Amino acid sequence: MEKQLALQLRGITKRFGNVLANSHVDLDVYRGEILAILGENGCGKTTLMNMIAGIYFPDEGQIFVDGREVVIRSPKDAFDHKIGMIHQHFKLVDLFTAAENIVLGTREEGRYSLKDVNARVTGIAHKYGFHIDPQKKIYDMSVSEKQTVEIIKVLYRGADILILDEPTAVLTPQEITRLFDVLRRMRADGKSIIIITHKLHEVLEVSDRVAILRRGEHIATVNTAETNESQLTELMVGKKVSLNIDRTLPDHPTPRLDVTHLDLHSAEGLHVLRDISFTANGGEILGIAGIAGSGQRELLEAIAGLQPQITGDIIFHNPKKDKPVTFFHKSMKRVKELGAQGMFHDKNMKPVSFDGMSAGAIKKWVESGDVLFKEDELIDLKAKTPLEIRQLGVRLSFVPEDRLGMGLVGSMGITDNMMLRSYRKGRAGFLDRKKPKELAEEIIHDLEVSTPGVNSPVRRLSGGNVQKVLVGREIAFTPKVLMAAYPVRGLDINSSYTIYNLLNKQKESGVAVIFVGEDLDVLLELCDRILVINSGAVTGIVDARTATKEEIGLMMTKTDRARKEDA
Amino acid sequence: MNIWLNFLIDSLAFGATFMYGSTGEILTEKAGHLNLGIPGIMCMGGAGGCLVLNMIGKSGLPGFLIVILGILGALTLSMLCGLIYSFLTVSLRANQNVTGLALTTFGVGLMKVIMIKLDATVYLVGPKQLYRWPFAGRQDSLQCLGVLFFLAVIVAIVSSWVLFRTKAGLHLRAVGENPATADAVGINVTKYKYLATCIGSGIAGLGGFYYIIDYMASQEAYLSLEAFGWLSIALVIFALWRPHVTIIGSTVFGVLFSCSSYITNISWIRVTMAMKPLLKMLPYVVTIIVLIISSVRNKRENQPPQSLGLAYFREER
Numbered sequence: 001m002e003k004q005l006a007l008q009l010r011g012i013t014k015r016f017g018n019v020l021a022n023s024h025v026d027l028d029v030y031r032g033e034i035l036a037i038l039g040e041n042g043c044g045k046t047t048l049m050n051m052i053a054g055i056y057f058p059d060e061g062q063i064f065v066d067g068r069e070v071v072i073r074s075p076k077d078a079f080d081h082k083i084g085m086i087h088q089h090f091k092l093v094d095l096f097t098a099a100e101n102i103v104l105g106t107r108e109e110g111r112y113s114l115k116d117v118n119a120r121v122t123g124i125a126h127k128y129g130f131h132i133d134p135q136k137k138i139y140d141m142s143v144s145e146k147q148t149v150e151i152i153k154v155l156y157r158g159a160d161i162l163i164l165d166e167p168t169a170v171l172t173p174q175e176i177t178r179l180f181d182v183l184r185r186m187r188a189d190g191k192s193i194i195i196i197t198h199k200l201h202e203v204l205e206v207s208d209r210v211a212i213l214r215r216g217e218h219i220a221t222v223n224t225a226e227t228n229e230s231q232l233t234e235l236m237v238g239k240k241v242s243l244n245i246d247r248t249l250p251d252h253p254t255p256r257l258d259v260t261h262l263d264l265h266s267a268e269g270l271h272v273l274r275d276i277s278f279t280a281n282g283g284e285i286l287g288i289a290g291i292a293g294s295g296q297r298e299l300l301e302a303i304a305g306l307q308p309q310i311t312g313d314i315i316f317h318n319p320k321k322d323k324p325v326t327f328f329h330k331s332m333k334r335v336k337e338l339g340a341q342g343m344f345h346d347k348n349m350k351p352v353s354f355d356g357m358s359a360g361a362i363k364k365w366v367e368s369g370d371v372l373f374k375e376d377e378l379i380d381l382k383a384k385t386p387l388e389i390r391q392l393g394v395r396l397s398f399v400p401e402d403r404l405g406m407g408l409v410g411s412m413g414i415t416d417n418m419m420l421r422s423y424r425k426g427r428a429g430f431l432d433r434k435k436p437k438e439l440a441e442e443i444i445h446d447l448e449v450s451t452p453g454v455n456s457p458v459r460r461l462s463g464g465n466v467q468k469v470l471v472g473r474e475i476a477f478t479p480k481v482l483m484a485a486y487p488v489r490g491l492d493i494n495s496s497y498t499i500y501n502l503l504n505k506q507k508e509s510g511v512a513v514i515f516v517g518e519d520l521d522v523l524l525e526l527c528d529r530i531l532v533i534n535s536g537a538v539t540g541i542v543d544a545r546t547a548t549k550e551e552i553g554l555m556m557t558k559t560d561r562a563r564k565e566d567a
Numbered sequence: 568m569n570i571w572l573n574f575l576i577d578s579l580a581f582g583a584t585f586m587y588g589s590t591g592e593i594l595t596e597k598a599g600h601l602n603l604g605i606p607g608i609m610c611m612g613g614a615g616g617c618l619v620l621n622m623i624g625k626s627g628l629p630g631f632l633i634v635i636l637g638i639l640g641a642l643t644l645s646m647l648c649g650l651i652y653s654f655l656t657v658s659l660r661a662n663q664n665v666t667g668l669a670l671t672t673f674g675v676g677l678m679k680v681i682m683i684k685l686d687a688t689v690y691l692v693g694p695k696q697l698y699r700w701p702f703a704g705r706q707d708s709l710q711c712l713g714v715l716f717f718l719a720v721i722v723a724i725v726s727s728w729v730l731f732r733t734k735a736g737l738h739l740r741a742v743g744e745n746p747a748t749a750d751a752v753g754i755n756v757t758k759y760k761y762l763a764t765c766i767g768s769g770i771a772g773l774g775g776f777y778y779i780i781d782y783m784a785s786q787e788a789y790l791s792l793e794a795f796g797w798l799s800i801a802l803v804i805f806a807l808w809r810p811h812v813t814i815i816g817s818t819v820f821g822v823l824f825s826c827s828s829y830i831t832n833i834s835w836i837r838v839t840m841a842m843k844p845l846l847k848m849l850p851y852v853v854t855i856i857v858l859i860i861s862s863v864r865n866k867r868e869n870q871p872p873q874s875l876g877l878a879y880f881r882e883e884r
Contacts, residue, residue: 100737
């Protein structure tokens, strides 16, 4: 079969200031094929595609569509050449219906009638096997529905060349399968599809050819049928890397965090967490899988003390058994109370009683280190603020998904960000800046953070470096429980593995790690157990060593469907 | 005429000032720009109209021409203010609140300078009868329902129709909600922002002109105009960003505002002078109540445009 060229790029170069985003990229796209663009984060995939779609304008180079050279200065120009791009972050107006979003910006003759638009949208959906309600508002839609709207929006404009920027990042396995079916149907219809991704197995599954970019340069284009994962990775990273996470068997997992019957209604009255119960063990990574927005964030926030209106119990097991009592986190009053409850014993296992002793004598005894805890201390974290939790001696670290919103202050330097954890230390109202600075330097050194200095604003660092700073800070406080929400989101392969290894190291040192992830392959490789959450309820806890992706994918979605059947 | 019917018509006529002001502000806000310069722009509109009338008021031109030229004068000056505002906030991406407040200070001040130089016997006495067609010369409040009043109602309805029933309106709302999206589908964001702000300013300017020349029809009217500019901005929230609702909203505001003068006619209510300013607060109180209700109901359609107050820059990520 004669292959027809649809799009050609010749010598495309783009600079942002001093940074070379794309350097002399040549690329061919044929009619009726799916071309995957593969590369690490920051290698210029999206920039390149944005130049085809008219968001950026290339500094050098030529673009040919159907053999004719074209100049694409704006998205409108791109549409005129039948090129349409589906961005990673959907560009939709929330308040509008699907049809209104689709018709937005089109220049058609005749009267504007939403009825006609609805009919045409349904027609396109039918042709390629989409399911869509043109009159549904965007803010009522799931991520996958929004993506459908984006794709139809491009098709409605008669695009023959479709660019999809990381379309699978936010979808469940079932939704991905459905999307790939649609893409194949479009390919059969003679359309050219360019798909940006960094998931290798998807590349192998759906594409015909793969173009690999590295540091803004086009390295190679290979036929999918003739390649494999390790070759692609090598081309992508430039050196051989092992993509294995060393998962050790948990070493004597002991309960560290007991969550029982956790229930939460949001301020808007939505039932975001429904009767959640689980135990996180020390020395184990507990993964949390679920569609984005199923309550993962609220769950972690509830444990971290940021959701005060929860019901249920969150019990922290402080591993204190046979450890000496100190006044570090406890007042004399509290020690006396616990003593009266018979919580302590001495080195000879004899129960400790403070009856009739003076405060001075108790102090002396406790400070001698002879008073030991009988059992692990149980601390209820419910309805406590993060500060109260810390003052109770619970070492809980939280890496939130919103790094520069909740995790770090973007306009402050690394040192200042370290101090967010230790600002209460220091004497008489003055801050102790020395230790945080040392810590900052340590993190920069150990985790290979590339930054101009400890005082340059973290906002200016790349996503991977920001994450290293945040994770580094949280780990530096030797947590007993480490919660990380999407810690590798937006990170390239190398940084991701740095983070995985850090989490693994924490696990090996006995920390209970709770890892919220979106990539099921990673969850299955990294975690020991996986808790699947669906619309705020736990649909199961599975062993990550035996579970399959399909099984988890089903658990992520099943009640949703069941609910629809009920309705 | 019955005193209460009189009251109602008076409120309607009074409300037209707000109708113009808030319809103009709604158009601007729908493009994502919070224009706090509306009070100043209304003043400039009033000044512009009066300036033209001061030149042609006794020229013996045909009546309809005087009416149209006056309106054009009001439009010109107020749209010029709108242009300044859009240049600063759209092209230079200056802070919208600061720019708006500065524009108000500027507009109010400049209007006072202009108005003090004008001759009320020329710009007001003659032309006011022309603007009050078809009810000119009546002694009751019906006299205030003139050309500009009916224009206000038409403008409000047409604005709603454009915003919610045409593609240009769809594009404009998209610009105000999510300019990046609008840009990505090839809508000229800058053009829409400029047009909406300038047209909105022109409409608001007519409100100031109407207040001076028709509703108050006095040479001191311009001194109290600024307050009604602020009230117009409050009415935008009351109307939930729908121009046609301003017709009802402005009437309610009119009723609330002028009830202090009519309430003395109810024999069993005793109103002291001290209470009158308190009664004049009512429109603001009602606005706060509407704000509370609309935020409690939390319906997405009743919220301000999503990118209201934010400058748009395409390459910012």
